[in-house]
Amino acid sequence: MARLLLVEDNEMNRDMLSxxxxxxxxEVLTAVSGHTGVALAGTEQPELILMDLSLPDLDGWEATRVLxxxxxxxxxxxxxLTAHAMAEDRERAFAAGCDDYDTKPVDFARLMEKIERLLQPA
Amino acid sequence: MVNEVIVSDDWTRNWQASIAVKITALVMWVIIVAVFIVATWLLRDMESRLQADFEAGADRIAYQVASLVEAGAAGETADLTARMAELQQGSGFSAIGLSLGQQDFLVGDADGQDVIERHLPTALAPGQDIDLEVFHPNLDELVAQRRNQLVIGIFATLLVFGLFLTWSIRTIVHRPLQQLVSATRAVSEGRREVRLDISREDEFGYLSRFFNQMLDRLMAQQRELEQAAEEARSVSRAKSAFLANMSHELRTPLNAIIGYSEMLEEEAGDIGARELTPDLHKINSAGRHLLSLINDVLDLSKIEAGKIEINPVMFQLRDLVSDVVDNIQPMMLRNNNHLQVEVPDPPGRMFSDETKLRQVLMNLLSNAAKFTEDGKVRLQLSRRRERGEDWVQFVVEDTGIGIAPEKLGRLFQEFSQVDSSSTRKYGGTGLGLAISRRFCEKLGGRIEVDSEPGSGSRFTIHLPADFGQLLPEPASRTTVPATRDRVGDTAGPGNAGKALIVDDNASSRDLISRTLQAEGIEVIEARDGREAIALLESQRPHLICTDLILPNMNGFDFIKWLRANPLTTELPLVVVSAMDINPADRRELELQRARIVPKGVNLRQQLVSLLQELVNGETAAG
Structure with missing residues (x-):
């Protein structure tokens, strides 16, 4: 259906979600750090990116800003995607330029809805 | 160490209350009564002695006159008169009268005088007896004269004596007592370094010595208590940190359990192994339950550690309600409940902590959904004005099992799910309502419950629509001239800003200043409020970090000054304190928009995250 990039450093979360x-x-591509995520996004041109916030090296906010x-x-x-349900985290994420936001543990149905909405041609 | 504190020495203001005056008055009364009795006795005595003196004088005169008459019977009458005049002048009597046969003689002035009479038989001839009259001043008048003199004398003496007495009591009793009063007052105001003069050898000397010893003991105990409290605080901090880490560590594997079980459930469905689905679903819901337990325990531990922070934002109530309703709908359907939502049109906006309010509403609605089957749950939103303030009211009403009246009282307490059987049947920690109550209180409002067993429960939340109303409006905000440079204006480009650190402890000042410098912030330092205020005349920092216990001017007063001053009223303010701040002070500090960072092991980390927050707040706002 679509080509997605999942940037997540936690192995189990990455495995599960992918x-x-x-x-x-x-089709799911995965990256374990902010830098590889940014690089993969550039070369592979996914249709949507799922971005964890707490990443080694480049964190999710910074990676979003770069992308x-x-x-x-x-x-x-x-x-x-973040484990912190703090309002500030969300605001910072939106300030960095993300299109949507969800908290972990992921409610898969809700996440799918968000993904589908974003994938629909505008 | 003599550290004298003088309370106002103005005894005239309430002179009746002074001990010196009281003692003097008492002593004077006793003396006046005694003197009165003695004086009365003295005057009586004087009167009788005068009377006796006059009688004796009269006898003497009578004898002498009789001798004169006998000796001078042949003599001239004129000679007798002259001799009598001599007698009278030497005697102290006013006049002497004599009747001798047919002849009467009088020498001196007998006018208005008392008289003593003597009848003298003579040897001259029968019928030649002498009748003598001795005149003397009126006794009562004499006594009255003396009495007046005595009274004037007594009063003059008493006056002098009274003044002397007052003065001596003031010196001996009043002064040391006053010092003791001042010292006690100083101690009651928290100045325990006060010590009394112990050079006196009397009771006050002893009292002062024991007073000083008592203060020494108190200070020593206070130090011990502070140490113990500091230890307790560090333990509590460690506990909080442990809980926070722990909950993160617990959540990560739990996410995997929840995720994989959900995934397996789907896969089992796909490959047709439907008999596995219920068990996998149990794993999933047990995992979710465990997660909510962990979240509740973490929330509660944050509340108990005083770490709950309110992050008010402006939001649309319509968005909040529709979001909450979307989230709760699956739970409503599970028990076949109908959710009815009543919202005014338009519901308007609210400035509060949206996340916490959402959590409270979710909690109430999920309780309603959980404890109601095939029933109705109503969520009603309304706005009202109370005492000139705008309030938002949420009502969550259900037709569920309800709560017994005797259980209502402890419903909002921790771990108080109505009974343990309900925990087994309905799940939950019993912490949700306790957390909801604390959140509502933190948001400046309250939560109420009304219920009847068997027919349902009704929870009502009242919250101020504008959390900012709770913060005092800076009084002089509008009077700041627009052209004037405000302290706290955003730092220029390439400059992370300037911070003022106010702390009397050099090492904590150093720690804070190094932390801030590491973030590229320029630092200026002051040791107390006064120094800081002096610095603010010439310096324009973008952030102030202050301790609370400071010499000369303490942190609270300094903060009040900052907030009252138009140039600093909006300045970001961080209180860095080793002291455990009591709830009232904490509230006060929150009202003054001060952020609190406890001094301790992770001060550095906390400061950095706070700074980031402040910086981000600025970028988000700008």
């Missing part, structure tokens, strides 16, 4: 997305028919600042990746919708 498998569930794959089962829904999506939204580059011509090649600025158009790709980004959904930020």
């Amino acid at each position: 498998r569930r997305l794959t089962r829904r028919g999506h 939204k600042g580059e011509d090649r990746t600025a158009h790709i919708p980004i959904v930020v």
